[in-house]
Amino acid sequence: MGTRDADTASRAKVVAITGSLLGLAATFAPAFLVFKPNRVVDGVSTSAIEVFGAWGWALVAVWILAAVSSAVPVPRPARGVAVGVLGGIGSVGTLWLAGLAADRYLASNGDIARMSFSAAVWIVLLASYVVVFAATAWLPRGWPRVVISYAPLVGVMVLLMTGSLSSLSIMREYAINSAEFWGQLRLHLLYVLGATSLGILIGLPAGILAARRPRTEPAVFGVLNVLNVLPVLAFVGLLNPVLTWLSERIPALAAINVRGVGWTPVLIVLTAYAMYPIARNSYTAMLTLDHSVLDAANGVGMGRGRRLIDLELPLAAPVIIAGVRIALVQTTAGAIIAGLVGGGGLGSFVFLGASQTATDLILMGTIPIVVLGLFFDRFALLLQRAFSRWSVTA
């Protein structure tokens, strides 16, 4: 136990120093911010030091301090706090300074000017994440860890809400498209939640069936495997004639906008992908239930339905939810495809941005997808833990 802790702490040191040096290098990198007179023309890349001046050197100092505090033998919690806070300042400070620089640039060049991030800014954010993550290893479990790891996120939220970032190119894109943004976000969420719900509705019974009746297993997973390995565009392409044919012949389907493109193929494809991990995990969970528990349930005269509801599903829940978790994260990313086949969602910004080589438009679609994915991942993890509470040991 003690040695394992020591191991983790010494590995954390290597990780934290690596992260700090990465942040330092990125701050000196030539391609930090890009200045463009307007959205389409090529811009001028500049380093952080050039743009931020003295503040740039302050950032350099932050990264050096983070590396030094990781290396010197300070007591663990103090080191964790110091490195964690410095790592957070590294990213939040960079974003804040970039916001100010954008304000100045737009003030002198007009609203159609764009200042956007170059690779180095993203590397700084990555470096900050690495450093903060490493620092949590030196912190006691519970609220100190939570505070230090979420503080940078709160910092970014504050910058967003106070408008400190509103002159950045990506935020300009958002300002122009904000009404559409929320509509597409909502649609994206509907795809994710709809497909996952349908995935549970079909995948869970399918997994249970395969576990209960071994003879059905090849058929069930045969179908699911094929659906799961079909490339998404091929899948949509195959559905297109079928759906078109259906909607031409059945007016009720046409009335709810079932067509070869649009929401229908997207929902079907996403559901097919969501079913697989849910069915697979349900199957495994049901097969690995403790045999003596089921034997006892039969022995006391518990009926099949009662046994499923009271015993098998609750005991299998953590593993089944783990499958739902995969499905949620996977469909969050997968729903981008809707943007390509006229189904809307955040993917529409991504593909529009790609066609116009407007990186910031792509990011406006991508960043919320990443955030949503992380959120769903966390949420499902908490759910998973809540459902495994019975396994507490004394």
Added chain:
Amino acid sequence: MIEIAGLTKRYDDFIAVDELDLKIPDGQFTIILGPSGSGKTTVLRMLNRMVTPTSGTVKIGGVDVSTEKVEDLRRRMGYVIQNTGLFPNMSVLRNVGTVPRLLGWERKKTSVRAEEMLELVGLDPTVYGAKMPSQLSGGEAQRVGVARALAADPPILLMDEPFGAVDPITRERLQIEMKRLHHQLKKTVVFVTHDIDEAVLLSDKIALLKGGVLQQYASPEVLWKQPANQFVSDFFGSDFGLRIMIRHRLGQLDLLPIAGDSAGLPRLDASATLKEALAELVDKRAHAVVVIRDGAEAGTVTFETLMCELGREV
């Protein structure tokens, strides 16, 4: 009365149980004993239809069990297995209340009953009621298993090597507790084990199986003195008599009057077993043990008295 007639279970070419006939009177503690693979568990599981017999019948109170709805049958028979089979997602109290709940008892009545059952098996409901099975020791979990089996007051209790997975000290304590429970509740118990000492201690009658065939069905005393065949005497071994001594207590014996000075003799309570008395005689190298009944010296027993008791007709 459980009447087993011509009970047979075949798996393809393998005969697990062969033409078993057995009559188990109400209230009897019956041990099904035998080496592993002798079909003990299969017999037990055919009683509550966890295993379907190939042929033969099981009647309980004159009714053929195969004519009943299987859930109803099982709810009338307590069932305890080696790995406890406690439901890990339910509290101890909820586990114990399982059968009453299945029978549709009121919530209040069920929880009162579950608490009583925990007390009956020696667990304080205020301490253990809210615990989860993963928080229990092996012995505690097995007690909860017994409490769950008894909760709906079934006339019959089926136990499949219930104490096989606990440590020897806990096992002995559970065995003594089980014996007390049987005296108190007068259930018909069918108990599978391969442990001879356990069988000798608990049983009214032992059914000894070998390769699915019943060798002998009798009390340990009869098995010892009138073994039906060579397998029976070999199975119990030459120390069978010594093992049987734990079934008899000093209180049952005709005591000899105390002759002369008893001050130097070892003393034992009337509730001590013959085995303990013998151990005392050997340990102290004494010729007699003074028996204490209600705090007063009641008489003495000698090695000859012990032998006389064991030699009595069965």
